[in-house]
Amino acid sequence: MALTWTHKDRGEIRVHENLEELSIDLVDYIAEISEASIKEHGAFCIVLSGGSLISFMGKLIEPPYDKIVDWAKWYVFWADERVVAKNHDDSNYKLAKDNLLSKVNVFPRHICSINDTVSAEEAATEYEFAIRQMVRSRTVAASDNSDSPRFDLILLGMGSDGHVASLFPNHPALEVKDDWVTFLTDSHKPPPERITFTLPVINSAANVVVVATGESKANAIHLAIDDLPLPDSSLSLPARLVHPSNGNLIWFMDKQAGSKLDRFKFSE
Ligand SMILES: O=C(O)[C@H](O)[C@@H](O)[C@H](O)[C@H](O)COP(=O)(O)O
Numbered sequence: 001m002a003l004t005w006t007h008k009d010r011g012e013i014r015v016h017e018n019l020e021e022l023s024i025d026l027v028d029y030i031a032e033i034s035e036a037s038i039k040e041h042g043a044f045c046i047v048l049s050g051g052s053l054i055s056f057m058g059k060l061i062e063p064p065y066d067k068i069v070d071w072a073k074w075y076v077f078w079a080d081e082r083v084v085a086k087n088h089d090d091s092n093y094k095l096a097k098d099n100l101l102s103k104v105n106v107f108p109r110h111i112c113s114i115n116d117t118v119s120a121e122e123a124a125t126e127y128e129f130a131i132r133q134m135v136r137s138r139t140v141a142a143s144d145n146s147d148s149p150r151f152d153l154i155l156l157g158m159g160s161d162g163h164v165a166s167l168f169p170n171h172p173a174l175e176v177k178d179d180w181v182t183f184l185t186d187s188h189k190p191p192p193e194r195i196t197f198t199l200p201v202i203n204s205a206a207n208v209v210v211v212a213t214g215e216s217k218a219n220a221i222h223l224a225i226d227d228l229p230l231p232d233s234s235l236s237l238p239a240r241l242v243h244p245s246n247g248n249l250i251w252f253m254d255k256q257a258g259s260k261l262d263r264f265k266f267s268e
Pocket of ligand 1: 049050051052053080156157158159160163164165166189190213
């Protein structure tokens with residue numbers, strides 16, 4: 001059974017016994033938000049990331065989800081992408097396509113991925129333009145209080161350095177406010193060229209999920225969730241800057257990633 005609680009300003013925290021339990025809870029949650037979004041506005045705009053997250057979504061292609069999810073209403077985006085060809089093993093698009101999207105009935109025209117034939121800068125500009133068109137046509141909702149899209153669900157992984165999407169500690173991309181999508185040519189993790197959603201876009205979503213597993217994430221999880229002064233500025237821990245202004249934030253983790261949370265220290 002997951003241990004679940006709500007932190008006063010860091011959202012809901014779900015600590016799972018093991019990865020199997022985490023993955024069942026995650027797909028249940030995705031299916032629930034999908035259904036609610038489709039009921040509310042006729043579409044489900046979901047944003048994916050790379051890394052192990054996609055493997056935790058694997059149960060979506062199995063019964064009962066394969067049949068109960070209304071795949072035809074899904075619109076799929078990425079919070080970040082490596083600027084490589086779509087058939088390259090580093091591509092987040094390829095990862096999701098091979099393991100999820102090719103196995104369910106999402107319409108190819110509802111999949112909004114980057115142009116892999118242009119530079120990182122051009123790919124970021126084109127991707128933002130495509131999303132702006134979808135906000136204009138109301139496929140993607142608009143935020144009520146800022147110039148941002150309001151995605152139904154943004155799914156983020158987290159690195160052991162606390163990076164989310166391709167927003168790395170102390171990188172200038174963290175400070176971009178006016179663009180929805182920005183680009184990097186010096187990513188702290190290879191490959192160096194990437195595009196990423198900016199913080200205002202992440203923080204305008206209706207629901208944001210951060211998934212973190214394994215002991216290597218325990219320190220970053222502790223710093224991102226517990227009330228601690230950070231060693232330097234908050235820009236040193238991107239996950240701490242995930243804070244939806246008018247939406248829900250849920251942290252899905254296993255007990256190894258949660259092992260340094262104050263909650264467990266105090267209950268020992
Ligand atoms: O673009 C990338 O380099 C990865 O997608 C990366 O951002 C990943 O999401 C996190 O590092 C968490 O990855 P894991 O969940 O696999 O540890």
